[in-house]
Amino acid sequence: MSYLFSNTAYGLTIPLIPLFVVMFLKSGVVWDGIVYSLASAASVPALLFWGNLSDSIKKRKIFVIIGFLGAGIALIPIFLVHTLGVYILFLIVAQVVGMASVPVSNLLIFESTQQSQWPNVMATFNMIASTGTVLGLAIGAVMVVLYGSGVDSVIPLFYLVAGAIYILAVISAMIILKEPSRNINRAKLGPFYSLRVIERVRYFPSSVIHIISDRKMKALNKLSPPLRHYIYASSFLMFGFQLFILAFPVYVIQNVGGTTEDIFYLYLINAIFSTLTFRFAGNYIRLKGGKKTLTMSLASRFITFGAAAFLPYIVMQSTQALMVSMIIYAVVGAFWGFISIGQISFVSDNAQPKQRGRAVGYYNSFFGFGQIGGSFISGVISEYVGYSADFAVSSLIVLAGTVLILRYYPHIRIITSDPDSVASTDSL
Known part of the structure; x- marks a missing residue:
């Protein structure tokens, strides 16, 4: 129940950065990129800090409470914020303190149940977390409809509501x-790893099992060269994904005339399609193998991102342009599960048994690095060159990243693991 509330709160905040920065503060996409980049940059070291601290003192519940309470307390004052600098400050605080709950969520479940029950318990946890995320987006969409045409002036109110839901999560966790x-x-949980059901624009996973301490970063060289290069290529791909994922909602606002209601629907449709296709993606990988799956799913992004680059030059009515935008973002969401499962299960399956946890930890860290860089560069390209250029660059990076990813398959064995039995799922 606690994580249902926390994921509902997070789901409500997903569309709020572009809405707050662009619609409420009237700033441009470059600042949208800066906000996302700074928020993600704050989260990566925070994850390492909280994870290592919880492991050193061997406590879990207190970190769940700290994370939920810190996020709630930091988000509530945004209701009164009217300047970009103060907004960034509160958002970073929410990210840093909120990360306290991330590295302990799965461990708390593992340590409270018998190992034979882990797959079923984690499946239930994942369903609750995913439901909470979609529920949060749905609540936001309903709030937008209720406020009507004046909703842009009360966007900060959404942070107040999200903060209140986080407080409910605190109360639930305490009880x-x-x-x-x-x-x-954690080192003994090598075969287990977290999956991202829905693609997050900023680095704020709901659960992470494997983390890497600063003193272990040098051990990256102990992984096999193909696997190490695969992790680098995955980070490069994430950089390309971020160029599109971050800028597209702002493009819809500025070029298509999308409203606050439209942006909530855009994210909600993406989340729904990601969730609906995720189970099918796991089954598809087991039947077809990782190489074919990644080729198909990455090709879909190359085509989709490339097609979006031509949208600014196609004359359409605003309603038609909005519908096309919704379809594009839905397709992006629908193929995310194939990429998410394919990449991380490849890393886990092709590391030496004693190095699996470490390999996944490196993957998680470099995943965040790709998001940080992609967020910043996306804002700069979109602001000073144009959205079409940003989408085109993202498409070309996906193409280059796909070539790099597939290059290492002849050197490493094919994926054979069952995601349902070894993976815990991050809801968004």
Whole structure:
């Protein structure tokens, strides 16, 4: 129940950065990119800090409470914010403190149940978390409809509501959650890893099992060269994804005439399609293999991103342009599960058994690095060169990243693991 509330709060905030920066503060896409980049940059070291701290003192529940409470307290004052600098400050605080709950969520479940129950318990947890995320977006869409034409002036109110939901998550955690009676070392959870059901524009996963401490970053060279290069290529791909994912909603606002209601629907449709196709993606990978799956899904992004680059030059009515934009973002969401499962399961399956947890930890870290760089560069390209150029560059990077990714398949064995039995799922 606690994570249902927390994911609902997060779901409500997903569309708010572009809406707050562009619609409420009347700033441009370059500042939208800067906000996302700074928020993600703050999250990566925060994840490492909270994860290593929780492991050193061997406590879990207190970090869940700190994360939920910190995020709620930091988001509520945004209701009164009218300047970009103060907004960024509160958002970074919410990211840094909110990350406290991320590295302990899965461990709390593992340490509270028998190993034979882990797959079923995690499946239930994942369903609840995913439901909460979509529910948060749906609540936001309903709020927009209720406020009508004046909603742009009350966008900060959404942060107040999200903060209140986080407080409900705190209360629920204090009442329901119990401190586990045993502790499990992350290093012994190598076959388990977190999956991202829905693509997050900023680095704020709801759960991460494997993290890398600063002193272990040098151990990256101990991985096989093909696997190490694969992780680099995955980060490069994430950089390309971010160029499109960040800028497209702002493009819809500025070039298509999208309203606050339209942006909530845009994110909601993306989340729904991602969730609906995720189970099918796992089955498809087991049947067809990782190479064919990644080729198909990455090709879809190359085509979709490339097609979006021509949208500014096609004369359409605003309603038609909005519908095309919705379809594009839905397609992007529908193929995300194939990429998410294919990449991380490849990393886990092709690392040595004793290095699996470390390899996944590197993948998670470099994933965040790609988001940080992509967010900033996307805003700059879109602002000073144009959205068409940004989408075209993202498409070309996906093409180049796909070539790099597939280059290492002849050197490493094909994916054989079952995502349902070894993976825990990050809801968004």
